[in-house]
Amino acid sequence: MFSSTLITLAALLGMLTTDVTANATTLNVTVIAAQNNQSTLECWALEPGFTSSTQSGTSGNPVLSLGIGAKNMSYIMIPAHTDGGKHNAPTMQWVAFLSGVAHITLPHSDDEAWIQGGENGTILAIDTADVSAEGHFTVYPSDEVTVALSLPISKVPGHRVLHRGACLYGTEREQND
Numbered sequence: 001m002f003s004s005t006l007i008t009l010a011a012l013l014g015m016l017t018t019d020v021t022a023n024a025t026t027l028n029v030t031v032i033a034a035q036n037n038q039s040t041l042e043c044w045a046l047e048p049g050f051t052s053s054t055q056s057g058t059s060g061n062p063v064l065s066l067g068i069g070a071k072n073m074s075y076i077m078i079p080a081h082t083d084g085g086k087h088n089a090p091t092m093q094w095v096a097f098l099s100g101v102a103h104i105t106l107p108h109s110d111d112e113a114w115i116q117g118g119e120n121g122t123i124l125a126i127d128t129a130d131v132s133a134e135g136h137f138t139v140y141p142s143d144e145v146t147v148a149l150s151l152p153i154s155k156v157p158g159h160r161v162l163h164r165g166a167c168l169y170g171t172e173r174e175q176n177d
């Protein structure tokens with residue numbers, strides 16, 4: 001009786017674990033892309049998605065490749081209440097916001113993105129000057145410093161476009177549902 005309860009519990013836990021892992025298949029990221037020479041915002045699911053790490057130290061944990069890095073990687077500190085103005089992505093790059101907030105808007109669309117530094121703070125910026133005449137606007141409205149890592153890449157990573165506009169996360173998504 002006791003052991004069969006344990007087995008049932010173990011089986012249930014196993015199912016739950018598999019379920020959660022099976023659904024955490026990939027990462028959704030907001031992308032500053034371009035169409036018809038204008039910057040756009042899109043939400044992409046990266047493909048391929050997570051695999052199980054085989055690296056010692058993180059073995060068994062979900063890991064996903066961000067592609068092959070290129071050029072100069074940097075760590076930048078943007079003071080509170082900074083207006084970054086209108087600009088293009090200098091190169092195709094990941095921008096991982098670690099703190100603060102970045103508010104991204106577009107010259108030819110009402111789509112906007114509020115990027116909170118931290119867990120869901122990684123975006124892809126590929127609206128380089130050769131594909132977008134005007135680029136996008138970025139303002140850093142928070143009271144704290146916005147720290148970001150920029151990681152240039154040499155080609156657009158595999159992906160599936162989920163929808164137009166920025167990805168929504170956590171409570172933001174629940175509010176929109």
Ligand SMILES: *[C@@H]1O[C@H](CO)[C@@H](O)[C@H](O)[C@H]1NC(C)=O
Binds near residue numbers: 019020022023
């Ligand atoms: C995982 O996906 C399956 C099939 O799409 C779904 O039935 C299940 O509710 C999902 N589980 C979670 C934890 O979201």
Ligand SMILES: *[C@@H]1O[C@H](CO)[C@@H](O)[C@H](O)[C@H]1NC(C)=O
Binds near residue numbers: 026
């Ligand atoms: C990614 O977006 C899809 C479509 O909106 C959603 O079903 C899925 O739960 C999201 N994944 C994560 C990890 O947020």
Ligand SMILES: *[C@@H]1O[C@H](CO)[C@@H](O)[C@H](O)[C@H]1NC(C)=O
Binds near residue numbers: 074
């Ligand atoms: C890399 O970035 C730093 C800081 O912006 C700059 O001083 C340096 O010249 C850059 N190096 C190359 C090779 O682009």
Ligand SMILES: *[C@@H]1O[C@H](CO)[C@@H](O)[C@H](O)[C@H]1NC(C)=O
Binds near residue numbers: 130133
């Ligand atoms: C984008 O627009 C700029 C400015 O109008 C123009 O010089 C450039 O040729 C255009 N590029 C493409 C790819 O259409």
Ligand SMILES: *[C@@H]1O[C@H](CO)[C@@H](O)[C@H](O)[C@H]1NC(C)=O
Binds near residue numbers: 118170
């Ligand atoms: C990041 O996004 C995931 C998926 O939508 C969500 O579960 C999580 O709470 C978010 N984290 C933060 C810090 O907002």
